[in-house]
Every structure is written in C-alpha cells, then in structure tokens.
Amino acid sequence: MNELQFEALLPFMVLAAASMAVILLIAFRMSHTVIQVAAFLMACLVILAMWYVKDTLPQKVLPLLVVDGFGALFTGMIIFSMMAVGLFSYVYFEEREENPKEYYILLFLATLGAAILTISVHFISFFIGLEVLSVSLYALIAYLRNRNHAVESGMKYLVLAAVSSAFLLFGMALIYMETGSMEFTVIAQSIGASASSVLFMMGFGIMLVAIGFKLALAPFHLWAADVYQGAPAPVTAFIATVSKIGVFAVLLRFAQSVNLQQYPLMMNTFSVIAIASMIVGNLLALRQQNIKRLMGYSSIAHFGYLLVAFLPGNAAGVEAAAFYLVAYSITLLAVFGVISVLSTRMKDAEDLAMYKGLLYKRPVLSTVLIISFLSLAGIPLTAGFIAKFFVLASGVHRGLWPPVIVLVITSVIGLYYYLRVISTLFAAAPSTGSVPKTLHPFFYIATHATLIIMVIILCWLGIFPGNAVEGIRAFLLIR
Template identity: 90%
Template structure:
C-alpha cells in the first residue's frame, strides 16, 4: 500500500480508531456525557479526514476497495446519519438503567461496517463489511434487554440475518464457480467473455435474498416491523438510514460493474420485488396505530420506490437514487429524533395516541413531524416530492411503465396514513402523554436545533434541489 492509498483510507481508519478510543474512555471510567461529546468530535474528525483526502480521489486499493466519489458520497451520508443518531442517543439513554457507554462502541463499529460496503469492490470486503454491520446490530437492537420486545427483536434479527448470510455466501460461491474471481470488475470481464451466464444469474438471484433482507424488501420483510418496534428509537433510526444506505450503495456499485440491466431475468426479479414492496408496504401501514411499526412498513414501500431508480442502471438512475436516499435519511432521522425526545424511561413514544394534540404541547416538534410526513408523502415544496419526481423521470426514460404506474398509485395510498398522523397531531389535546425529562438544557437545545435544521433542509431540498443535484453529480463523476 502506497502513501496515496493509505490517505484515501484515512477516514475509515479514523472511524475504526474512534471505536478503540471509546473503549479507552470507558476503561478510564469516563461519564456518559464525556463519551458522547468525544464520540461527536471523533465523527467530526472523520468528516475532516474525508475532506482532506477528497482531492486525491479516486484511489484503488486492490483487490478489496476503491475509494472514489461514489464511495465518498454514500460514506458522507452514513457519517451524517450516525452523528444525528449519536445526538439523539444521549437524551434517549441518559435516564435509563442500562449503561449506555458500550453503546457507542457498537455504533462506531456498525458505522464502519456500513462505510466499508460503500467502497467494496470484492466479495470478501462486501461480506466482512456486512457482517461487521450485522453483528453490531444484533447487540444494538437488544441493548435495552429488560424491555419486553428487545431480546425478541434481537433474536429475530440474528436468526434471519444468519440465514440471509448463508444465502449470500452460496450465491457468491456460484458466481465464483462461473467466473473464477470475486472482484467485481473481473467478474464483469469474465461474463463478457463467457457464452453462458446461467450460474451468474442463479448466484445473483440467491444473493438477492440477503440483499432483500437487509433492505426489508418483500418477501424478505417480515422482520422489519417487529425489529423497528423492539429496538431503541435511535437504533431504529440507524437501521433505517445507515444500514440501508451501505447495503444499497454496494448493490449499486455491483450492478454498475457487471452491467446488470443486460440480464433480463435479474431485472424482471427486481421489478417484481419493487412492485410487491410498494404495494405490500403501503397496505400494511394503513391500519397501524404504532408509529414505529408504521415507519417500518413505510420503509418497505420507500425502498420499493428506490428500486425503480435502480432498474435502469444508468447515471440518471444513480443520481435519483442518491438524492432519494439523502432526502429519505434526513426525514427518518428527524422522525425518530422526535420519538426519542418524547420517549420516557419506561416506554418509547410509539403509540399514536401519545401524539394526539401534540401541537398544543410541543408546537416545534409538531412542525418537524408534519413536514417530515408531508415529505414522505411526496407533497410539493418538500424534498420527498423532488426525490419521487427524479425516480419517476428515471423510470420513464427507460420505459419502465408498470413499476412507475405502481409507484404513482401506491404513493396515493400512502397519503392516507401520513395525513392521518398529521391530523392526529392537530386534534383536540389528549391527557395521554409523556413526562418531562430532567436532562441538561444544552442537550435539549442541541437536539431541537438539529431537528429544526433537518426540517429546513427538507424545505431547501424541495425548493432548491439544483445545488444538491450538482453536488451529487460532481461526486459521482470522480470514478
């Protein structure tokens, strides 16, 4: 490894070192507040390292990694999401009986696993990154072990993730048997020279099981609502953003490397999965009275929408997918940030009745939630509307009429449950609510500022998307 290659990997090295630094802070018996502040500063250091090395990109680190604009873009989204989750984690865990210090070790390790996926160009690095992410999530989901659903959710995720990893390895083995390589580029080259690609199609079809599980796509979605409900609210936000950004990024990179659209069978499978996810996710969310389960089913539908941008396999689709992930991540982080603020020591603020008349008690949080749900519904002047427009445009360009039609119809269905939550916020005040927390005002003020900034970002991206699109395009050109 030469100096430039080492510099390119510097953000990921800093991310790994951050988890070790947290271990040392715990060994010296530092307080939760000190660890929280140190974790935030180390996340800022990762951002600085990314900025420092950006002029040296792209850099290939054969055979496992390539650090380019694509990886930097999705890694940036992951670090931003992790910083927001870390901020919400403090107010969520501070009053709870479990020691929250080890939580930050797991958070950094899971982030490292997701970030590794964004720069992976080899099945080995893909598998290692995915397993580092998954093993950390097992513990994060069940972290509040005294809660009724936490251990159950952690066990369910562990068993299903282990099964999906087996499918992933078997699919990789079939592709290796066909091509004789595990590097994305060499796989693509071998397929071009081969007269038959049956084993490749079978292998990737089996790998779709693991990918579908990680992205909670139908019919691999059965874990989503239970895990979303049972996990601590900041962890749920992490799963919905960081975990899925990493998996989707490596899926996009692999699809571009092997020119996936040239395989009609694989594209047909993804088309069916996309349409099924859009339909099932929206229908299951219609009658939900638990807001965390509602967000779980909603995420199934949204990643069905995202697959419509994945199907064309062109630059417009990748740009649309990147913008959609950016808008969706900001929205989900804000929603679960509000849930974390309203949660008490004994119970998460997950029942919809808790939010009845919230406007009369917490107008700022009501405004944040309202804009977030309007964005998820795709209402104009929000980032969600522009994101869906870009996905529709990329689908129409490639004549994907059926998935586009399903996207439009299911988006209309989604309006019902999003607007139902908003109407609940402005209903007559309810006596059911959450008790006030007794935390240092600095952390509350910081959290409220973060939520307001996210709300304004949704407006900015919805009204002036051009700057963000140009930035995404510039990153994607660094290849």
C-alpha cells in the same frame, strides 16, 4: 500500499480508531456525557479526514477496495446519519438505568461496517463489511434487554440475518465457480457481454435473498416491523438509514460493475420485487397504530420506490437514487429524533394515541413531524416530492411503466396513513401523562436545533434542489 492509498483510507481508519477510543474512555470511567461529546468530535474527525483526502480520489486499494467519489458520497451520508443518531441516543439513554457507554462502541463498529460496504469491490470486503454491520446490530437491537420486546427482536434479526448470510455466501460461491474471481471488475470481464451465464444468474439470484433481507424488500420483509418496534428508537433510525445506505451502495456498485441491466431476467425480478414492496409496504402500513411499526412498513414501500431508480442502470438513475437516499435519510432521522425526545424512561413514544393533541403542547416537535411526514408523502415544496419526481423521471425515461404506475398509485395510498398521523397531532384532546425529559440545557438546545435544521434542509431541497443535484453529480464523476 503507497502513501496516497493510505491517505484515501484515512477516514475509515479514524472510524475504526474511534471505537477503540471509546473503549479507553470507558476504561477510565468517563461519564456518559464525556463519551457522547468525544464520540461526536471523533465523527467530526472522520468528516474532516474525508474532506482532506477528497482531492486525491479516486484511489484503488486492490483487490478489495476503491475509494472514489461514489464511496465518499455514500460514506458522507452514513457519517452524518450516525452523528444524528448519536445525538438522539444521548437524549434517549440519559434517563435510563442501562449503562449506555458500550452502546457507542457498537455504534461506531456498525458505522464502520456500513462505510466499508460503500467502497467494496470484492466479495471478501463486501462480506466482512456486512458482517461487522450485522453483528453490531444484533447487540444494538437487544440493548435494552429488559423492555420493548428487545431480546425477541434481537433474536429474530439474529436468526434471519444468519440465514441470509448463508444465502449470500452460497450465491458468491456460485459466481466464483463461474468466473474464477470474487472481484467485481474481473467478474464483469469473465461473463462479458453474454446474457446466458446460468451460474452467474443463479448465484446473484441467491445473493438477492440476502440483499432483500437487509433492505427489507418484499417478500424478505417479515422482520422489519418487529425489529423497528423492539429496538431502541435511535437504533431503529440507524437501521433505517445507515444500514440500508451501505447495503444499497454496494448493490449499486456491483450492478454497475457487471452491467446487471444486460440480464432481462434479473431486471424483471427486480421489477417484481419493487412492485411487491410498494404494494405490501403501503397496504400493511394502513391500519398501524404503532408509529414505529408504521415506519417499518413505510420503509418497505420507500425502498420499492428506490428500486425504480435502480432499474435503469444509467447515470440519471444513480443520481435519482442518491438524492432519494439523502431526502429519505434526513426525513427518517427527523421522525425518529422526535420519537427519541418524546420517549420516557419506561416506554418509547410509539403509540399513535400518545401524539394526540401534541401540537398544543410541543409545537416545535409537532412541526418537525408534520413537515417530515409531508416529505414522506411526497407533497410539493418538500424534498420527498422532488426525490419521487426524479425517481419517476428515471423510470419513465427507460419505459419502466409497470413499476412507475404502481409507484404513483401506491404513493396515493401512502397519503392516507401519513395524513392520519398529522391529523392526530391536531386532535382536540391533548395528550396527558407524559413527563418532559429533564435534559442538560446544551443537549436540549442541540437536539431541537438539529431537528429544526433537518426540516429546513427538507424544505430547501424541495424548493432549490439544484445545488444538491450538482453536488451529487460532482461526487459521482470521481470514478
């Protein structure tokens, strides 16, 4: 490994070192506040390290990794999402009796696993990154083991993730049997332009079970609502953003490397999965009275939308997918940030009835929720509208009419449950019985400022998306 390759891996080494630094802080019996501030500063160091090495990219650390603009873009999304989750975690855990210090070790390790996925070009690094992410998530989901059905949710995720890992390994073995390599580019060279590689299609089809599980795509979605409900609110935000960004990034890179679009059977399979996810996610969300379960089913639908941008396999589709992930991640973080702030010591703010009349008691948080749900619904002047427009444009350009039509119809269905949440905030009877949290003034201001900045970004991206699109395009050209 030469000096430039070493520098390219610096952000990921800082991320790994951050978890060890948290362990040392715990050993010296530092307080929750000290650990939280240190974790935030170390996350900032990762961002600075990525900025420092950006001019040296792309760098190949073969055969496992390639640090390029694609990886830097998705890693940046992951780190910013993790920083927001870390801030909301402090607010969420501060008044609870469980010791939250070890939580930040798991948070950094899970983030490292997701970041490794974004730069993986080999099945070994793909599997290692996915397992580091998954094993950390087992513990994070069940962290509040005495409440919120946490252990049940953790066990469900553990069992299903273990089964999906078995599918993933078996699919990788079939592809290795066919091509004699586990490196993406060598696999592409081995299968060439042939569309009759039966073992390759069987192998990737089996791998698709594991990928579908991680992204909560139908029909591999059965865990999503239960885990979203049982996990602590910041962990649910982490699963919905960081975890899925990493898995989608490696799927996108693999599909581009092997030119997956040359296999009509694979593309038809993805089309069916996209259509099923959009229909199932929206229909199951219609009658939900638990806002965390509603967001779980909503996430199934949104990643069905995202697959419409994945299907074309061209530059426009990748740009649309990246913009959609940016808009969706910011929106989800804003929603779960409000849930974290409103959650009490004994109960998460997950029942829709708890939000009745919230606009009159907490106008700032209610405004954040309103704008966020408008963005999820794809209402104009929000980032969600522009994101769906780009996805639709990429699908229409390639003539993907069935998923495009389903996207439009199911988006209309989704309006019902998003607007139902918004109408609850305006209800006449104000909510009672909840005691506001007594936070340190700095963290109170920081949390509310972060939420306000998020909704400002959502509105800015919805009105002026050009700069963001140009930035995404610039990163994707560094290949």
